Amino acid sequence: MKRFTIRIEIAVFAAGLLLTSIVCPVFAQFDDFAKHQNAVDLTEMRQQIEDLSIPYEQRLAAALKVREITGRLPWTPMTSKEWSQRLYEQKATVKRYQAAFPKLRCCETRYFLFASDAPPQMYQEIQSLLDRMYGVLCEKFNIPFVDPSQEQAGASNAEKRNASKVKPVRKNVWQAKCVVVVFMNESDYNQFEMRFFNQKPSTGTRGLCHQMMDGNVTITCRFAGDKFNLYSSLVHETTHGFSFMHRIAYPLPLWLNEGVSDWTARTLVPQATTCPTKQKQAVAAMQKTRSLGGMFHASDHLDPWQYGAAAMTVNLLLKRNPGAFVHLIDDVKDGADVEQTLIKYYNLDYAALANLLGRACGIAGVKP
Ligand SMILES: [Zn+2]
Numbered sequence: 618m619k620r621f622t623i624r625i626e627i628a629v630f631a632a633g634l635l636l637t638s639i640v641c642p643v644f645a646q647f648d649d650f651a652k653h654q655n656a657v658d659l660t661e662m663r664q665q666i667e668d669l670s671i672p673y674e675q676r677l678a679a680a681l682k683v684r685e686i687t688g689r690l691p692w693t694p695m696t697s698k699e700w701s702q703r704l705y706e707q708k709a710t711v712k713r714y715q716a717a718f719p720k721l722r723c724c725e726t727r728y729f730l731f732a733s734d735a736p737p738q739m740y741q742e743i744q745s746l747l748d749r750m751y752g753v754l755c756e757k758f759n760i761p762f763v764d765p766s767q768e769q770a771g772a773s774n775a776e777k778r779n780a781s782k783v784k785p786v787r788k789n790v791w792q793a794k795c796v797v798v799v800f801m802n803e804s805d806y807n808q809f810e811m812r813f814f815n816q817k818p819s820t821g822t823r824g825l826c827h828q829m830m831d832g833n834v835t836i837t838c839r840f841a842g843d844k845f846n847l848y849s850s851l852v853h854e855t856t857h858g859f860s861f862m863h864r865i866a867y868p869l870p871l872w873l874n875e876g877v878s879d880w881t882a883r884t885l886v887p888q889a890t891t892c893p894t895k896q897k898q899a900v901a902a903m904q905k906t907r908s909l910g911g912m913f914h915a916s917d918h919l920d921p922w923q924y925g926a927a928a929m930t931v932n933l934l935l936k937r938n939p940g941a942f943v944h945l946i947d948d949v950k951d952g953a954d955v956e957q958t959l960i961k962y963y964n965l966d967y968a969a970l971a972n973l974l975g976r977a978c979g980i981a982g983v984k985p
Pocket residue numbers: 853857875878
């Protein structure tokens with residue numbers, strides 16, 4: 618009985634092997650065929666996305682299919698007419714905000730639609746801060762200059778009239794404009810978020826970046842007693858929107874995303890206390906633990922001190938080699954492995970980078 622069972626088992630095993638040897642190549646062929654078909658489809662879809670003679674909705678649908686296959690959403694380029702339509706819709710949205718919150722005053726810059734109930738001086742300061750921020754980020758991300766006559770879509774009417782007289786401008790990373798809304802008090806801010814974004818901000822939230830898959834970005838912030846800290850969170854959130862729109866809709870890893878946002882905020886608003894406080898906390902934590910607490914692999918949460926450590930890491934990378942930083946951001950946005958990209962352009966893995974950051978703060982032996 619036992620031998621018979623063994624014989625049956627051997628027979629089943631042999632039949633299994635035979636079947637597997639026949640079936641596996643068939644599956645492998647299916648797999649190869651599917652991969653090949655995906656590659657063909659992707660090439661066709663990418664051509665469709667770029668073909669401005671195809672209606673916008675069809676191009677957007679192709680972009681969303683590319684996202685289904687690759688996990689990354691390519692932005693759909695727009696004709697001048699589609700761009701104007703998008704801007705018209707964004708302005709209509711801001712008008713709805715103003716109808717609900719009549720104290721909001723709105724203005725339009727080349728890259729932003731800005732609405733706020735801030736007093737005149739703060740209003741002016743924020744407006745010029747946004748433009749300065751855009752310039753700094755374009756420099757760090759190496760956004761190309763374009764001839765304004767070829768980049769009419771983002772320009773105001775006055776800019777269009779004077780196009781031949783003005784210097785090249787940075788390419789517009791937004792689809793039409795980025796909408797920025799700043800409130801002077803918390804209850805208006807919370808009501809606004811509830812009404813237009815269907816969410817109550819968690820306690821203590823000073824700003825949010827609403828980034829949408831259709832390419833619309835809205836930044837909202839509130840005053841919480843100190844104007845420089847308001848400016849700092851505004852720059853932090855708007856930088857998130859900029860990173861989101863840069864190249865492709867694929868998020869930077871958490872530490873790099875928060876690090877770039879806090880680095881930009883600290884650079885542009887050195888008077889604010891929020892970023893320096895987090896950086897002091899980071900130094901204290903490194904002294905105590907000799908570790909970055911797994912910062913490089915965090916995917917949904919960083920402690921406040923890790924924001925400080927992330928910003929200092931970005932600062933270190935930018936100082937060491939700003940050109941390599943551009944490649945790092947570009948490759949990571951295109952889906953490359955972050956640590957491998959760091960090794961490629963900086964010759965640093967996470968362990969070496971953590972050690973270097975520690976040494977820059979006078980602390981030996983800091984581990985990732
Ligand atoms: Zn953030």
